[in-house]
Every structure is written in structure tokens, then in C-alpha cells.
Amino acid sequence: MYGLVNKAVEELVVSNFGEEKWELIKTKAGVDVDVFISNDGYPDEITYKLVGAAVEVLGIPAEQILIAFGEHWVLQTAAKSYGPMMKAGGDTLRDFLVNLPNFHSRVAMIYPHLQPPRFECTDVTEDGLHLHYHTHRPGLTAFVTGLLQGLGKYYHTPCTSEVIARKEEGAAHDVFAVRWNS
Ligand code: HEM
Known part of the structure; x- marks a missing residue:
């Protein structure tokens, strides 16, 4: 998916839980990307891994x-x-x-x-x-x-x-x- 999707996930996490939690989520997801570029394509797997790691780090169900x-x-x-x-x-x-x-x-x-x-x-x-x-x-x-x-x-x-x-x-x-x- 285009990078703007991952950027939006980042914004949602950072605005509600702070920068540190976002860094933890990226580490847990094994995603080694400093800055997502809106116009670049990324494998869907990255978005799924970020959401999966957010579930674990934030303790919030995926559906929510x-x-x-x-x-x-x-x-x-x-x-x-x-x-x-x-x-x-x-x-x-x-x-x-x-x-x-x-x-x-x-x-x-x-x-x-x-x-x-x-x-x-x-x-x-x-x-x-x-x-x-x-x-x-x-x-x-x-x-x-x-x-x-x-x-x-x-x-x-x-x-x-x-x-x-x-x-x-x-x-x-x-x-x-x-x-x-x-
Ligand atoms: C200006 C507003 C919007 C933009 C720029 C936008 C753009 C995108 C982009 C970039 C993706 C990822 C797909 C890819 O990169 O190949 C996507 C996926 C998606 N969009 Fe939009 N979108 C917009 C509004 C909406 C709205 C209003 C809806 C529905 C109510 C919607 C429903 C979805 C869904 C469900 C996906 C997930 C991909 C899938 O189901 O396969 N989008 N959109």
C-alpha cells in the first residue's frame, strides 16, 4: 500500500499515545523504516505487521x-x-x-x-x-x-x-x- 496509509497509522498512534509507543511498535513489528514516504509503495505486510504490533504494545484489540x-x-x-x-x-x-x-x-x-x-x-x-x-x-x-x-x-x-x-x-x-x- 502507498506510504500515506502507514503514515496515517503513525499519526494515529503518535497523537494518542506518543512517539515512544510508536518506536516500540515499529521495533516489535520488525519494521525498519524511519520515515514513510506518501508516494512510495510498501508491501501490505508492513501495514499488517504495524497493526499487529500495535495490538500487542497498546493492549487494544485489532478490531478497535x-x-x-x-x-x-x-x-x-x-x-x-x-x-x-x-x-x-x-x-x-x-x-x-x-x-x-x-x-x-x-x-x-x-x-x-x-x-x-x-x-x-x-x-x-x-x-x-x-x-x-x-x-x-x-x-x-x-x-x-x-x-x-x-x-x-x-x-x-x-x-x-x-x-x-x-x-x-x-x-x-x-x-x-x-x-x-x-
Ligand atoms: C481522499 C480520500 C482517500 C484517499 C486519498 C484514499 C486512498 C487510499 C489508498 C492509498 C489506499 C491503499 C491502497 C493502495 O495503496 O494500493 C486505500 C485503501 C482503502 N480505501 Fe481509500 N482513500 C480515500 C478515501 C476512502 C474512503 C472514503 C473509503 C470508504 C468509505 C475508502 C476505503 C478504502 C479501503 C477499505 C481501503 C483498504 C484496501 C482494501 O480494502 O483493499 N477510502 N485508499
């Missing part, structure tokens, strides 16, 4: 870390560094989610080697939809839950999401039932 990371990604990384791109995604949570299937194709203009997830929306109503999440990467369901939580906050729209199908449990892919107050 991934949810926090999803929120941080939307509210800090995306909102602050990619504001115009987020704005172009839509004026409401509903619009943003309906447009989400096309979102990473714009991201790929900046990051040409992007290997993005694929999203699909079905069952769209005024106050909810089903979001289908396709990826070749395992274990990121809770990250998407956190992203959805972050988007609800970004749009000041209280929302809930429930995983109604899980790839981990044999489904073809993960499906989230998202609902919001319209």
Missing part, C-alpha cells in the same frame, strides 16, 4: 484499532489533506456513499499504482443502503466500519452500520447495512 483508524482516515487524513476530493464526493452522506464506487478512480489519478477496494451500493432508500465491499485484502472489515463512522461525523449525520454478510464467514464479500437519520 481498525475502527479508530477508519475514523482517523476520514476525519484527519482525507478531510485535511484531500478536502477538495472529499467535497467532490458529495454534499450528503447518502450522495457520498452512492458515489463511493467511483471514488478511488479519482484517487488513482494521484496514486497510479493504487490497488483500491471496489464498492457497490444496492437497496438504496432515503435513509439507508447496502454497501458491498470487494477486496483481495483480508481482515479489513472493521476498518470499513470505522470509515463509515467517520463519514457520519464528517457529514454531521448520525448513522449506524451493521455487517450483514462476511467474507470471513464464507460470504462472497462483506456487506454493510448502513442507516442514517434523513
Whole structure:
């Protein structure tokens, strides 16, 4: 994954737990990188090792870390560094989610080697939809839950999401039932 992902993990850890914990996490993960470069590609394994080491060093379950990371990604990384791109995604949570299937194709203009997830929306109503999440990467369901939580906050729209199908449990892919107050 592009370095900006690992940089965002670093920011999340450092802002909540301090520089020392981050150094401990990198050592435990066996990751010998001083500074992650946003535009450089790194093996996915590095990101997984960092999250795994964070679970051990911070004593927080992986699911909770991934949810926090999803929120941080939307509210800090995306909102602050990619504001115009987020704005172009839509004026409401509903619009943003309906447009989400096309979102990473714009991201790929900046990051040409992007290997993005694929999203699909079905069952769209005024106050909810089903979001289908396709990826070749395992274990990121809770990250998407956190992203959805972050988007609800970004749009000041209280929302809930429930995983109604899980790839981990044999489904073809993960499906989230998202609902919001319209
Ligand atoms: C401007 C905002 C965003 C940028 C710049 C961005 C960029 C990226 C990048 C660089 C990756 C790593 C993939 C790679 O390097 O090959 C990624 C992965 C991912 N993105 Fe985005 N993204 C943004 C917003 C979003 C939003 C709003 C969502 C969903 C609600 C989302 C969902 C994901 C997921 C789930 C992954 C994990 C990879 C996977 O599932 O295979 N992203 N994105």
C-alpha cells in the first residue's frame, strides 16, 4: 500500500499515545523504516505487521484499532489533506456513499499504482443502503466500519452500520447495512 496509509497509522498512534509507543511498535513489528514516504509503495505486510504490533504494545484489540483508524482516515487524513476530493464526493452522506464506487478512480489519478477496494451500493432508500465491499485484502472489515463512522461525523449525520454478510464467514464479500437519520 502507498506510504500515506502507514503514515496515517503513525499519526494515529503518535497523537494518542506518543512517539515512544510508536518506536516500540515499529521495533516489535520488525519494521525498519524511519520515515514513510506518501508516494512510495510498501508491501501490505508492513501495514499488517504495524497493526499487529500495535495490538500487542497498546493492549487494544485489532478490531478497535481498525475502527479508530477508519475514523482517523476520514476525519484527519482525507478531510485535511484531500478536502477538495472529499467535497467532490458529495454534499450528503447518502450522495457520498452512492458515489463511493467511483471514488478511488479519482484517487488513482494521484496514486497510479493504487490497488483500491471496489464498492457497490444496492437497496438504496432515503435513509439507508447496502454497501458491498470487494477486496483481495483480508481482515479489513472493521476498518470499513470505522470509515463509515467517520463519514457520519464528517457529514454531521448520525448513522449506524451493521455487517450483514462476511467474507470471513464464507460470504462472497462483506456487506454493510448502513442507516442514517434523513
Ligand atoms: C481522499 C480520500 C482517500 C484517499 C486519498 C484514499 C486512498 C487510499 C489508498 C492509498 C489506499 C491503499 C491502497 C493502495 O495503496 O494500493 C486505500 C485503501 C482503502 N480505501 Fe481509500 N482513500 C480515500 C478515501 C476512502 C474512503 C472514503 C473509503 C470508504 C468509505 C475508502 C476505503 C478504502 C479501503 C477499505 C481501503 C483498504 C484496501 C482494501 O480494502 O483493499 N477510502 N485508499
